[in-house]
Amino acid sequence: MRVILYIINKEFRQIFRNKGMLPIIFILPLLQLVILSNAATYEINNISFGYVDNDHTHTSRALIDKFRASTFFDVSQVFPHPKESDLAMLQGEVDVVLTIPEHFERDLWKDKNIDLGVTINAIDGAAAGVENVYITQIIKTFNKNLSVDMVQLSNNTVRPVLIEGIPLFWYNKTLNYKTFMVPGILVLLVTMITLFLSGMNIVREKEIGTLEQINVTPIKKHHFIIGKLFPFWVIGMGLLTIGLVLAKLIFATPMLGSLALMYFYTSIYILVILGMGLFISNFTDTQQQAMFIAWFFVVIFILMSGLFTPIESMPKWAQFLTEFNPIKYFVEIMRMVMLKGSGLTDILPQLVKTTLYAVIMNAMAVWSYKKIS
Amino acid sequence: MKEETVIKVEGLTKVFGDFTAVNKISFHVRKGEIFGFLGANGAGKTTAMKMLIGISAPSSGSANVAGFDVYTQTEDIKKSIGYMSQKFALYDDLTVKENIRFFGGIYGLSKNRISQKSNLLIEELGLEKVAHSLVGSLPLGWKQKIAFSVSLLHDPKIVFLDEPTGGVDPITRRQFWEMIYKAANNGTTIFVTTHYMDEAEYCDRVSIMVDGNIEALDTPKNLKTHFGSDSMNDVFLKLARS
Numbered sequence: 230m231r232v233i234l235y236i237i238n239k240e241f242r243q244i245f246r247n248k249g250m251l252p253i254i255f256i257l258p259l260l261q262l263v264i265l266s267n268a269a270t271y272e273i274n275n276i277s278f279g280y281v282d283n284d285h286t287h288t289s290r291a292l293i294d295k296f297r298a299s300t301f302f303d304v305s306q307v308f309p310h311p312k313e314s315d316l317a318m319l320q321g322e323v324d325v326v327l328t329i330p331e332h333f334e335r336d337l338w339k340d341k342n343i344d345l346g347v348t349i350n351a352i353d354g355a356a357a358g359v360e361n362v363y364i365t366q367i368i369k370t371f372n373k374n375l376s377v378d379m380v381q382l383s384n385n386t387v388r389p390v391l392i393e394g395i396p397l398f399w400y401n402k403t404l405n406y407k408t409f410m411v412p413g414i415l416v417l418l419v420t421m422i423t424l425f426l427s428g429m430n431i432v433r434e435k436e437i438g439t440l441e442q443i444n445v446t447p448i449k450k451h452h453f454i455i456g457k458l459f460p461f462w463v464i465g466m467g468l469l470t471i472g473l474v475l476a477k478l479i480f481a482t483p484m485l486g487s488l489a490l491m492y493f494y495t496s497i498y499i500l501v502i503l504g505m506g507l508f509i510s511n512f513t514d515t516q517q518q519a520m521f522i523a524w525f526f527v528v529i530f531i532l533m534s535g536l537f538t539p540i541e542s543m544p545k546w547a548q549f550l551t552e553f554n555p556i557k558y559f560v561e562i563m564r565m566v567m568l569k570g571s572g573l574t575d576i577l578p579q580l581v582k583t584t585l586y587a588v589i590m591n592a593m594a595v596w597s598y599k600k601i602s
Numbered sequence: 603m604k605e606e607t608v609i610k611v612e613g614l615t616k617v618f619g620d621f622t623a624v625n626k627i628s629f630h631v632r633k634g635e636i637f638g639f640l641g642a643n644g645a646g647k648t649t650a651m652k653m654l655i656g657i658s659a660p661s662s663g664s665a666n667v668a669g670f671d672v673y674t675q676t677e678d679i680k681k682s683i684g685y686m687s688q689k690f691a692l693y694d695d696l697t698v699k700e701n702i703r704f705f706g707g708i709y710g711l712s713k714n715r716i717s718q719k720s721n722l723l724i725e726e727l728g729l730e731k732v733a734h735s736l737v738g739s740l741p742l743g744w745k746q747k748i749a750f751s752v753s754l755l756h757d758p759k760i761v762f763l764d765e766p767t768g769g770v771d772p773i774t775r776r777q778f779w780e781m782i783y784k785a786a787n788n789g790t791t792i793f794v795t796t797h798y799m800d801e802a803e804y805c806d807r808v809s810i811m812v813d814g815n816i817e818a819l820d821t822p823k824n825l826k827t828h829f830g831s832d833s834m835n836d837v838f839l840k841l842a843r844s
Contacts, residue, residue, distance in 0.1 A: 235707025243695050438689030444657045445685040447677050448708045601676060602658050 232448060236456025240430075244460060254426070254464060255471070258418035262472055265414045266407050266480060273359050279306030279323035281314050281346075284333035288375070292329065295371050301363050314348070324350045325360055337375065411482045412563035413536040415472040420556055421527055423465040423499055427458060427506030428523045429516045431598075436515060444600040454595055458503045465499040466492070485570030494562050494576065497583050501555045504590030511597040530556040558583050606633040608760055608791050609654065613663035616649050623649040625814035626663060633759075636782065636792040638802045638822075641811030642842050647795045648688075648764060650811070654793070655685050655762050668759045681709075684753030688765035692749050694738030698729055701737055702752060709756035723751045743774030750781055754790065761785065763794040767801065779804055799835040808834070810841050817841050 244250065278296055282289050297304045306323050308314040314326045328346030330336075336343050347364055351357035434440040443453065469492070476482040484491075506523065513519040532538070533547065534556040540548055551557045558579040565571035573580075609631035616624040624646045631637045641647045652658035654667050656676030665672040668682035692701045699720055706716035724733050727747055737745060746766060753761055763782075767775045779801065786792050794805070802808050802822060809819040818825055818841055822834055829837045 232708050232710065235704055238707075239693070239696065239700070239704045242700060243693070246695050437694070438687060438691050439693060441657065441687055441689070442685065442691035443708070445655050445680055445683070446705070446708050447680040447710075600657060602652075 232452045233456040233459070236453060237459050240457060240460040244464075254422060258422055258468055259471060259475060261418050262411070262414050262475055263479060266411045273356055274301055275303050276301055276325055276360055276363070277306070277323045278302040278304045278325045278327070279308055279314055279317060280304070280327040280329065281308045281311055282329045283331045284329050286334035288334040288337060289329045292368070292371050293327070295367050296327070299363070299367060318348065318350060325364065327364070407480045408482055408568065409564070411476045411480050412567045413560050415469065415476060416556060416559045416563055417531060417536070418472060419465050419468050419495070419499070420502055420530070420559070422468060423461050423502045424506045424523050424527060425520070426464065427461045427503045428509045428519045430457060430461070430510065431507060432510040432513050432516050432519045450598055450600065451595055454507060454598060458507065461503055462496070462499050465502070466495065469495050482567060484567050486566035486572065490573060490576070491563075491566050494566075494580060494583070497580070497587055498555065498559050500587040501583060501590050504587060504594045507594040508590065508597055511594065530554050533557065534560050536560050555583065555586055607631070608633045608668055609793065610666040611654070611663070612665070614650065614653060614660055614665050615662045616653060616658065617661040622814050624653070627811070627816045629809055629816060629819055631791060631793060633791055634786055634789050635807065636786050636794065636805045638805030638808035639793060639795045639811070640802055640808050640838065641795070645811040646814040647811055651762055651764055651793070651795060655683060656680055682759045684756070684758040684761040686749050686753045686761070686763050686766055688768050692737050692745060692752065695736060697734050697736055698724065698748060699733050701748070702755065705752050706755050711756060719755055727751060743770040746770055746774070747778060747781065750778065754785060758790065760791040760793060763792065765795055765797065767796065767798065775801070799833065799838055802834040802838075810838060812842055
């Protein structure tokens with residue numbers, strides 16, 4: 230036990246003495262939180278919008294004004310002819326082109342079906358989908374108002390029935406993407422920093438030759454590993470704390486659940502990541518190799534965590550793979566506890582899986598650390 | 603007086619794939635002896651030493667260090683030996699005192715013992731002024747002397763030195779060997795590899811390894827007589843070329 234204290238003491242001294250490393254550990258992650266939480270949003274604004282008006286009537290101009298009034302669209306281009314609009318789309322000047330057919334107003338009054346031409350640049354499929362929803366909504370509202378106008382004009386006693394769904398958004402009432410993203414980004418920075426630090430730490434001692442010196446001492450493997458990993462565990466918990474405070478101060482992210490539960494889960498989660506880092510450093514000879522391998526896993530884990538894209542929309546085999554992704558569990562727990570106020574029983578499945586993961590990962594790390602080659 | 607044997611090696615072999623790095627070497631080292639382990643680069647010295655200090659498993663043969671078996675009792679061996687490698691192995695980003703405390707700590711020395719040893723070591727090496735400086739800022743010769751002293755912290759029976767004087771000036775080398783003599787006089791067995799043939803002359807006995815085999819093993823004086831040379835340098839060249 231005393232041996233562990235000597236190692237912890239040494240590690241902390243080395244970490245806090247490394248002037249180049251300190252800002253990387255504490256400042257960069259927080260910048261990440263502030264920048265990414267603002268930038269990683271699904272909201273699409275400033276869509277450059279162009280139109281071809283073949284009708285030139287009061288109604289067609291009213292429709293275009295609807296788009297102009299929307300904050301999402303930037304109505305900048307008028308094309309006299311579809312050829313020009315196609316060219317502009319090709320050159321990337323517009324993302325959405327609305328084509329209003331001839332006799333638009335007249336056919337509307339005649340109650341005919343009218344096809345409006347909508348062309349969307351769908352290179353980014355997700356964005357195109359969102360744009361499509363915006364456009365449909367604007368046209369729908371326009372259509373509805375128009376029919377109300379027509380009803381009033383014709384003095385018809387039978388009013389057309391307008392059915393409208395009123396969505397209720399639970400847990401994130403204002404559909405604020407920051408509320409959704411901040412807990413996730415917090416997961417990222419806790420994970421990345423602890424994984425990289427632990428992954429590079431032992432391999433660094435291999436590089437400078439001190440690991441050989443350690444291996445010649447009668448130190449017990451688990452003493453050495455606990456002493457090595459504990460400081461990074463503390464740093465991980467510290468990062469979570471700073472991150473939560475910032476989330477509250479800057480983004481006013483709600484914390485509906487128990488803070489203690491959050492910390493309890495994180496304390497186990499970090500063990501998974503540290504075990505993983507150690508496992509990586511046992512199989513690499515240089516910090517460079519360790520870094521590349523850690524990156525490889527981090528990128529896969531992040532993209533398959535449900536942080537940016539919903540896991541439900543992944544193919545079945547990919548959904549199965551996410552079961553082995555610790556980040557997925559942490560993202561789920563963070564969002565559940567912070568935004569839904571979930572309690573211990575709600576997060577039990579994730580908690581059990583993470584604990585199991587931690588046990589297996591660290592057993593593998595201790596097993597793969599060999600004092601004898 | 604019956605001399606105590608602290609290292610017993612019989613037919614020790616290490617094979618990497620189809621390359622035999624150490625080929626059935628056998629020798630004994632007596633307590634308090636300064637045993638020089640010589641050989642050209644790549645002759646297998648370091649590989650052999652790594653098996654003796656318990657960080658590399660032998661392929662075959664047997665060896666017993668400080669009364670413990672190199673196959674089954676490596677952790678017991680590690681309690682009884684000190685080691686200083688050619689790669690400088692103190693922490694550059696810790697001070698002299700912090701290094702001493704760390705290594706004392708992981709060898710399980712008590713707090714009092716560590717501070718006592720630490721003061722003694724600093725006084726003996728005249729390091730009062732740099733005790734709180736980072737080791738990385740010290741000249742190589744000083745680092746080597748500190749590393750040697752640190753390897754003796756837990757009063758090991760045997761100290762293994764792997765090219766301890768590589769890259770240091772003649773004066774420092776001289777001082778280093780004085781430290782080695784002092785440790786040997788206190789009953790510590792010294793097992794040292796070196797490239798400097800003048801250092802070989804300081805050893806009680808030397809073995810010379812060529813291509814994984816021990817080609818000669820005797821006192822420097824007997825070796826010179828046997829090979830009809832007037833220096834160890836000559837002996838080494840004759841062996842290494844043949």
